[in-house]
Amino acid sequence: MAVNKPDNDFLTRIQLALNMTSRDIAHALHISLDEVADRHGDSSEQSSGYSDPFWTALSHVVDERVGVLMGVREELNRKLRLDLDRRNMLRRKTLER
Secondary structure: OOOOOHHHOHHHHHHHHHOOOHHHHHHHHOOOHHHHHOOOOHHHHHOOOOOOHHHHHHHHHHHHHHHHHHHHHHHHHHHHHHHHHHHHHHHHHHHHO
């Protein structure tokens, strides 16, 4: 049996990736803090993603966060492309003089 270290606790890895505390997750899922605490450590291996609605609800939170991040990434990439185009246009104008 694996030693339960924070880096191999499934819920802890999710929390770190989402930058959410157990309290944040409880709030997002509209459940008690105790219900989140029950999913840490060995308990996370014992609860099934098929029969435990906690994991499905958490999956929706992750999907929402990923969607927001993808939107931000797209906006940032668009800005960087526009800035690069402007810089290249200014460079061409400078060289044409």
